[in-house]
Amino acid sequence: MNFERIKEKLNILADAAKYDVSCSSSGSKRANKNKGLGDSSGMGICHTYSEDGRCVSLLKILLTNHCIFDCAYCVTRKSNDIKRAAFKVQEVVDLTINFYRRNYIEGLFLSSGIFKNADYTMERLISVAKKLREEENFNGYIHLKSIPGASDELMREAGLYADRLSVNIEIPSEKGLKLLAPEKNRKDFIQPMEKVKNEILQYKSEKKLIKSTPLYAPAGQSTQMIVGASGETDAEIMYTSAYFYKNFNLKRVYYSGYIPISYDTRLPSIGTEVPLLRENRLYQTDWLLRFYGFDVRELLNKEYPNLDSDIDPKLSWALRNLEQFPIDINKADKRMLARIPGIGMKSVYKIIQARRFRNLTLEHLKAIGIALNRAKYFIVCNSRDFEIKDRTAAQIKGLILQESNSKFRGAYSQQLNLFETNKLTSA
Incomplete structure (x- = not known):
C-alpha cells in the first residue's frame, strides 16, 4: 500500500467533506454481535462536536471529489480547478478499521461526488458498508450519503448496512435548483427518499411479527439545504423543511450557510457568506416545529417572511x-x-x-x-x-x-x- 498516496487522498477527500453538515451520529441501536468491532447503541457513539457544530466522532470523507455535474455552489463541481482524488473501496474499509482500532473514531460518514452515474457511485458506497459489516464484522455507526437518482434496489440494499441514510436536497426551492444546478432534477432527490421511507415502515412492521427481521436504517434518514445561495426567504426554507418532515418522516433537516467557493454570476458575491446567526435561527425554528408543537405558518408567513436576528x-x-x-x-x-x-x-x-x-x-x-x-x-x-x-x-x-x-x-x-x-x- 502506498501510504503517502493514501494520506494525500485523505487530506483531499476529508477536506472536501467538510461542507456537508448532516454528519449525524445518533439514533441507532445496533448492538455488537459475534465478537465484532464497535457498537452504536446507547453510549457506543461519542457525541463530540467542533466549535462550529459539526460532529467529529466519525471518519467523514468523500469516496471521490470527481463529479459529472457542474453545480454552481459546489466545491467539487466539474469546472472547478481543484486537486482530484478517489478512494478504492478497500482503502476506505482499511482506513475505517485502522482509525477505529486506534480509538480515533466511532464510525463512518461516507459521501461522494458522482462519477459515471448515480447507480455506479451508489454501488461503490454500498460496497464499503457491506465489506465493513460482513467481512470486518464492524458494528459501529455508518452513515451513507445516498446519491440522487439511485435505483430503488440499491436504496433498499443500502439501508441494510447503514444506520442512517441521507439525500441532500441542496437548494430549498425548485427554481433555485434550476438556476444553480440545471443538470439536476428535484424528482431525483425525492425518489430515493420515498424508497427509504417506505422500506423503514415495512421493516418496522415485519419486525413486530418476525424478530429475526434485519435492521433497516435504524437511525432513519436526513437531508441538508444550502442557505443563502439562491435567495430564498426563511419562510421558503422552513416551509420546505416542514414538507419533508411531514412527507418523508425525516429525523433531521440540516441548514448549511452558503460559503463562496468560486466566482459565478448566479451566486452571491465573494465575501457575502451567510452569518452563523441565520443558521442558528433556522435551527431554533426547526426545534420549535419538531418538539414544541408549533406550525410553521405561525412562525413564518407572508407578513413575517424572515426571522428576527x-x-x-x-x-x-x-x-x-x-x-x-x-x-x-x-x-x-x-x-x-x-x-x-x-x-x-x-x-x-x-x-x-x-x-x-x-x-x-x-x-x-x-x-x-x-x-x-x-x-x-x-x-x-x-x-x-x-x-x-x-x-x-x-x-x-x-x-x-x-x-x-x-x-x-x-x-x-x-x-x-x-x-x-x-x-x-x-x-
Whole structure:
C-alpha cells in the first residue's frame, strides 16, 4: 500500500467533506454481535462536536471529489480547478478499521461526488458498508450519503448496512435548483427518499411479527439545504423543511450557510457568506416545529417572511401574539406552557409534575430553572402579577434585550477580572 498516496487522498477527500453538515451520529441501536468491532447503541457513539457544530466522532470523507455535474455552489463541481482524488473501496474499509482500532473514531460518514452515474457511485458506497459489516464484522455507526437518482434496489440494499441514510436536497426551492444546478432534477432527490421511507415502515412492521427481521436504517434518514445561495426567504426554507418532515418522516433537516467557493454570476458575491446567526435561527425554528408543537405558518408567513436576528423565534412569536398572554403557570396545559419564552420542554414537564402537589410560586420556577428574564413578562403565578400589562411588544422586547446585554457585559467583565488576577498571580 502506498501510504503517502493514501494520506494525500485523505487530506483531499476529508477536506472536501467538510461542507456537508448532516454528519449525524445518533439514533441507532445496533448492538455488537459475534465478537465484532464497535457498537452504536446507547453510549457506543461519542457525541463530540467542533466549535462550529459539526460532529467529529466519525471518519467523514468523500469516496471521490470527481463529479459529472457542474453545480454552481459546489466545491467539487466539474469546472472547478481543484486537486482530484478517489478512494478504492478497500482503502476506505482499511482506513475505517485502522482509525477505529486506534480509538480515533466511532464510525463512518461516507459521501461522494458522482462519477459515471448515480447507480455506479451508489454501488461503490454500498460496497464499503457491506465489506465493513460482513467481512470486518464492524458494528459501529455508518452513515451513507445516498446519491440522487439511485435505483430503488440499491436504496433498499443500502439501508441494510447503514444506520442512517441521507439525500441532500441542496437548494430549498425548485427554481433555485434550476438556476444553480440545471443538470439536476428535484424528482431525483425525492425518489430515493420515498424508497427509504417506505422500506423503514415495512421493516418496522415485519419486525413486530418476525424478530429475526434485519435492521433497516435504524437511525432513519436526513437531508441538508444550502442557505443563502439562491435567495430564498426563511419562510421558503422552513416551509420546505416542514414538507419533508411531514412527507418523508425525516429525523433531521440540516441548514448549511452558503460559503463562496468560486466566482459565478448566479451566486452571491465573494465575501457575502451567510452569518452563523441565520443558521442558528433556522435551527431554533426547526426545534420549535419538531418538539414544541408549533406550525410553521405561525412562525413564518407572508407578513413575517424572515426571522428576527436579535431575538429567538419563540420570543418573536410571543411578542406578535400578546393577546394569548398571560399564561397561568398553575393551570395551563402542556401546549401553552411550551409557548412561553424562556421555558424549555424539560421545564414544562417539571412544572406539570410539581404543580400536582402545590401551586407554584416564582421561587419554585427559579428552582426549576426557567429563564425568568424572559418568562416573567408572559406568566402569572401565585406570587407574581402580570408584568406585561400596559406594555407594548416593542417595550417588552427592549427590556429583555437590555437585561440580556447587561448580563453579557457582567459575565464578560467577570472573565476579564479573572484573567487579570491570574496574570498578576503568575507574574
